[in-house]
Amino acid sequence: MEFSFCPDCGARLERRDLGDEKGVAWCESCGRPWFAVFPVAVIALVYNDSGEVLLLRQNYISTEFHNLVSGYVKPGEDAESCVVREIKEETGLEVDRVRLIFTDWFAKKEMMMIGFFAHAACSKLELSSEVDSAEWVEASLIKELLSPRPGSTSRRLALCFLNEREA
Numbered sequence: 001m002e003f004s005f006c007p008d009c010g011a012r013l014e015r016r017d018l019g020d021e022k023g024v025a026w027c028e029s030c031g032r033p034w035f036a037v038f039p040v041a042v043i044a045l046v047y048n049d050s051g052e053v054l055l056l057r058q059n060y061i062s063t064e065f066h067n068l069v070s071g072y073v074k075p076g077e078d079a080e081s082c083v084v085r086e087i088k089e090e091t092g093l094e095v096d097r098v099r100l101i102f103t104d105w106f107a108k109k110e111m112m113m114i115g116f117f118a119h120a121a122c123s124k125l126e127l128s129s130e131v132d133s134a135e136w137v138e139a140s141l142i143k144e145l146l147s148p149r150p151g152s153t154s155r156r157l158a159l160c161f162l163n164e165r166e167a
């Protein structure tokens with residue numbers, strides 16, 4: 001989101017060149033720039049030692065496809081801690097190995113997605129009210145169950161996981 005007015009004082013923002021950055025929104029009365037902001041979310045492919053991946057059903061996201069654990073990063077939180085927190089909150093699982101795989105610009109929602117693999121030490125689920133159901137699925141089957149939409153972050157993460165397993 002690009003600012004038109006200063007979030008602090010309400011003044012209309014000007015455009016100003018700041019070093020290499022051209023046309024940055026600038027508040028003359030506060031003497032500071034306002035760069036565009038966007039939400040940042042993590043998405044995690046959670047796997048266990050039995051060769052299974054955790055897929056969720058969350059009807060508020062999709063009634064057609066399964067999805068992976070995801071959630072917004074809070075101010076003051078790093079993405080790695082956010083993954084651990086979201087997995088715990090949504091599924092009750094403790095994860096012990098969290099690995100950054102890629103970052104992805106989700107154009108439809110204008111947000112940054114940060115993709116991780118996370119290893120669950122045990123498989124016992126305790127679902128939050130945001131999750132309608134969840135199941136451990138044999139990894140080779142997950143491609144069929146996630147959104148086939150080109151550019152889907154969950155699909156991209158699943159393909160990375162499967163490629164790595166085959167390598």
Ligand SMILES: [Zn+2]
Pocket residue numbers: 006007008009010011027028029030031
């Ligand atoms: Zn201002």
